[in-house]
Amino acid sequence: MTVDPLRLVLAAYLAMVVFMAVLWAVQLRLRNASIADVGWCAGLIGTVLWYVGQAAGEAERKLLVSILVSLYAGRLGFYILFDRVIGKSEDARYRRLRQQWGERAGLFMFGYFQLQAIAVAAFSLPFLVVIQNPRPPFGLIELVGVLIWLAAVAGEAAADWQLATFRSKPWNRDRVCRDGLWYFSRHPNYFFEWLHWWSYVVMALGAPGWPLTLIGPIGMGWALTKVTGIPPAEEQGVRSRGDDYRDYQRTTNAFFPWFPKRP
Incomplete structure (x- = not known):
């Protein structure tokens, strides 16, 4: 039924x-x-x-x-x-x-x-x-979506682990984490969270109702970059780490990972 x-x-x-x-x-x-x-x-x-x-x-x-x-x-x-x-x-x-x-x-x-x-x-x-999705499972497009999922979830887990490891050391209490993925983005965990939602778009591409999957990356992207993610995190970063975080803002992308600018 x-x-x-x-x-x-x-x-x-x-x-x-x-x-x-x-x-x-x-x-x-x-x-x-x-x-x-x-x-x-x-x-x-x-x-x-x-x-x-x-x-x-x-x-x-x-x-x-x-x-x-x-x-x-x-x-x-x-x-x-x-x-x-x-x-x-x-x-x-x-x-x-x-x-x-x-x-x-x-x-x-x-x-x-x-x-x-x-x-x-x-x-x-x-x-x-x-x-x-009415198509036979595990076609090429669906497998591409799974690969995106694997990369995104692994990236988010790595970013969370790197930050937790950095914060666990008492001498890093007032310092900005620039270890691992945090060297390339001020919020790599948010980037990979957003990327993860694109995997379902790819998996369902062309299936009935597939545009509904865009709720994931669009909704999460808006929330992370405009509302509950980056704005309060940036405010807290400046408040708790001062000039060190302002330097981080000047040199490192907020969302998309890339090589930092020279200070």
């Missing part, structure tokens, strides 16, 4: 509304809103795996999508959990939001968590399109 994709997405959204409301209540006790980011990763995995069980599609492609979403969102979720939640104080960007919102911080934070529910529903669409 064919299941209406719109009903699948709507049901996933409603489930995420409840899930994010629970996480909002949890953060009231933890006083750490970074749990919303962990919830986004967990919610994406749960939503896509539910699509795998409900939507029409080839079994081989469903297995592929299950592996891709579990590895991508699982790695990111565990990284955020251990880097920003367990035993950690709240991330600076969330602390600033609480200060800006003042007495209404609780209400506005609830709205923020509900925006995460919308984001899960929106960013689950590329996976649903790939699952329902």
